[in-house]
Amino acid sequence: MTTNRKQQKTTIETHKIMTETENNHKYTQNDSLGKHSHHRAAVKMLPTFVRATPDGTEKGDYLALDLGGTNFRVLYVRVVEEQQKVVKMDSKICSIPQEMMLGTGEQLFDHIAQCLGEFLESQDLKGQTLPLGFTFSFPCEQKEIDKSILIRWTKGFSCSGVEGQDVVKLLKEAIHRRGDYDIGSVAMVNDTVGTMMSCGYRDQSCEIGMIIGTGTNACYMEEIKNVKRVEGEDGRMCINTEWGGFGDDGSLKDILTEFDEVVDQTSINPGVHTFEKMISGMYLGEIVRLLLVKMAEDKLLFKGETSEALLTPGQFETKYISEIEDGLENAQKILTALGLNWDPVDACVVRLVCDTISSRSARLCAAALATISNRIRVNRGLDHLKTTVGVDGTVYRKHPNFSEELQAAVRLLAPKCDITFLVSEDGSGKGAAMVTAVAHQNVCFLGFFCS
Ligand code: BGC
Numbered sequence: 001m002t003t004n005r006k007q008q009k010t011t012i013e014t015h016k017i018m019t020e021t022e023n024n025h026k027y028t029q030n031d032s033l034g035k036h037s038h039h040r041a042a043v044k045m046l047p048t049f050v051r052a053t054p055d056g057t058e059k060g061d062y063l064a065l066d067l068g069g070t071n072f073r074v075l076y077v078r079v080v081e082e083q084q085k086v087v088k089m090d091s092k093i094c095s096i097p098q099e100m101m102l103g104t105g106e107q108l109f110d111h112i113a114q115c116l117g118e119f120l121e122s123q124d125l126k127g128q129t130l131p132l133g134f135t136f137s138f139p140c141e142q143k144e145i146d147k148s149i150l151i152r153w154t155k156g157f158s159c160s161g162v163e164g165q166d167v168v169k170l171l172k173e174a175i176h177r178r179g180d181y182d183i184g185s186v187a188m189v190n191d192t193v194g195t196m197m198s199c200g201y202r203d204q205s206c207e208i209g210m211i212i213g214t215g216t217n218a219c220y221m222e223e224i225k226n227v228k229r230v231e232g233e234d235g236r237m238c239i240n241t242e243w244g245g246f247g248d249d250g251s252l253k254d255i256l257t258e259f260d261e262v263v264d265q266t267s268i269n270p271g272v273h274t275f276e277k278m279i280s281g282m283y284l285g286e287i288v289r290l291l292l293v294k295m296a297e298d299k300l301l302f303k304g305e306t307s308e309a310l311l312t313p314g315q316f317e318t319k320y321i322s323e324i325e326d327g328l329e330n331a332q333k334i335l336t337a338l339g340l341n342w343d344p345v346d347a348c349v350v351r352l353v354c355d356t357i358s359s360r361s362a363r364l365c366a367a368a369l370a371t372i373s374n375r376i377r378v379n380r381g382l383d384h385l386k387t388t389v390g391v392d393g394t395v396y397r398k399h400p401n402f403s404e405e406l407q408a409a410v411r412l413l414a415p416k417c418d419i420t421f422l423v424s425e426d427g428s429g430k431g432a433a434m435v436t437a438v439a440h441q442n443v444c445f446l447g448f449f450c451s
Contacts, residue, residue: 034229042247042248044240045239045241046139048145048190048240049142050145050237053221054200056204058079062076062077062131062432063077063433065132066191067134068135068191068214071094074115074119076119091429101158108159110177113174126180133194136190138152138157139151142240145187146168150163154269187439191217194430194431195209196209196390197209198430198431199390199424205387205388207387208387208388210389210391211392212279212281212396212402213392213396216280216365216395218243218368219241221239227239245272248272248273266313285314286316288353288357289315289316291353292350300349301349301350310340320354321354325400335347358395358402361402362405366405367413370409373385384416391424407419
């Protein structure tokens with residue numbers, strides 16, 4: 001397809017999405033940020049209590065915890081003011097077995113406390129009470145920087161007894177059950193916020209954080225006067241949009257396909273995080289698999305035959321999409337490994353299917369990002385906004401042309417915004433330390449809990 005035709009197609013398709021996102025924009029203005037109306041909003045727009053991006057004067061030693069996928073990480077991070085940098089001193093990764101993702105909250109937090117304890121022991125840090133940034137990449141209603149109630153699990157987690165509870169309290173209880181070490185003040189951080197903050201240290205115009213990985217989400221700096229749920233008129237606060245929930249009120253039903261519906265129905269959280277299920281790495285492979293099965297059944301592929309692997313949910317991994325789009329040879333290897341009887345035309349069609357699904361994901365993200373950028377522009381009464389988005393996530397990083405496609409669509413949809421994209425360097429680790437450092441610095445300034 002020529003660039004022009006492709007652009008035309010992008011414009012037509014995204015127009016529909018934009019209409020939805022514009023409606024959503026009005027919706028968020030009226031409902032999500034409102035004092036009494038936010039409970040019914042699909043896009044939660046959660047206040048994060050992060051009131052400032054870094055100004056480069058932050059410093060100190062911090063611990064960071066990162067939970068958001070199948071691995072859990074502990075980090076020891078030093079923020080060095082003079083060199084304007086964040087140094088990762090050391091880190092440890094602990095896996096979270098599948099049974100633990102579906103077990104009890106107590107088991108999960110005991111495992112986290114154990115992993116942290118082993119790390120502190122290995123670093124000879126057990127006697128210290130360092131401030132800790134906890135990147136917990138799930139939707140949380142934050143009451144304060146150190147009080148964060150889990151609204152719901154996403155991305156395959158479903159531990160009992162955690163939804164509706166304060167995650168900081170559960171972490172501290174697990175540490176106290178052990179009794180062999182303690183931690184200092186805690187700052188709760190969503191991964192989007194960590195990403196924005198880690199990029200903000202390098203580029204102070206970074207005011208949006210976006211993740212397109214196993215899950216998807218974005219945060220941005222909002223004028224406090226618009227956040228009716230938080231006291232104050234002056235300054236800004238970072239809002240965790242939880243855009244993955246867009247469509248949970250049925251507003252995306254016109255663009256959902258039969259494949260999206262199956263993905264939703266067979267997930268562990270049907271009916272929620274509709275937008276995320278159309279976009280993120282946890283689901284893209286499965287959408288492609290369902291499409292290929294349907295095309296084979298309709299005799300449009302593989303001479304009408306399927307294979308056991310193709311018929312098994314989860315067997316078409318999201319990383320195959322990137323590999324297949326990267327080259328037809330990869331497509332052929334993957335189709336052979338999936339036990340399919342393919343010919344060269346099949347390989348080309350499969351590549352086209354992958355391209356369709358990843359492009360749809362990129363354009364949906366672009367529509368949502370364009371809405372946020374325009375909102376910031378309008379908030380500030382500007383004709384033109386120049387801003388930076390800190391980005392992370394495997395889909396954005398690893399797919400051969402996802403980032404280009406997303407950026408091209410944002411340029412079309414937000415022509416008055418000049419957006420620079422900055423890939424974050426370990427936002428969930430170093431970024432969490434940065435949030436803690438900024439929070440610590442501000443709190444110290446006011447004369448509270450300084451070490
Ligand atoms: C979570 C968000 C998170 C995103 C990216 C979503 O499932 O709800 O809190 O930021 O995944 O990790």
